[in-house]
Amino acid sequence: MRAIKIDPVAKTITEIELAQNPNETLQELYDLIGCDLVELVQLDRGIIMAVDEEGKLKEIKGGFTFLGWGTVIAGTGIVLGGNSSKLKALQENLASFEMMTEWVDAADVPPPHAFVTAF
Helix, strand or coil, rough: EEEEEEEEECCEEEEEECCCCCCCCCCHHHHHCCCCCCEEEEECCCCEEECCCCHHHHHCEEEEEECCCCCCCCEEEEEEEEECEEEECCCHHHHHHHHHEEEEEECCCCCCCCCCCCC
């Protein structure tokens, strides 16, 4: 399955081919991202990104954001097609992500947000 890997430590954006179907197992995403808990972030209609749910709680080695997006991701992101219910091959081209990705130095990655909910 075609995907794009955004690595803020190496500052690379590469097209990859997933060997395993992420609708059946997320293990390959865990391995590529280097995490134990994947969070799916909807970027646009039909475009979703898998990131480390706990990325800002670990030692931060780099981050990234997209032009005009405002959210900073700590660690590696894997961009796929689909939505949180069904992942599929990404149709968007690599050049789009190369143009809109901005690198964020580790020291500039904001801390995680804490939410308290009263019942």
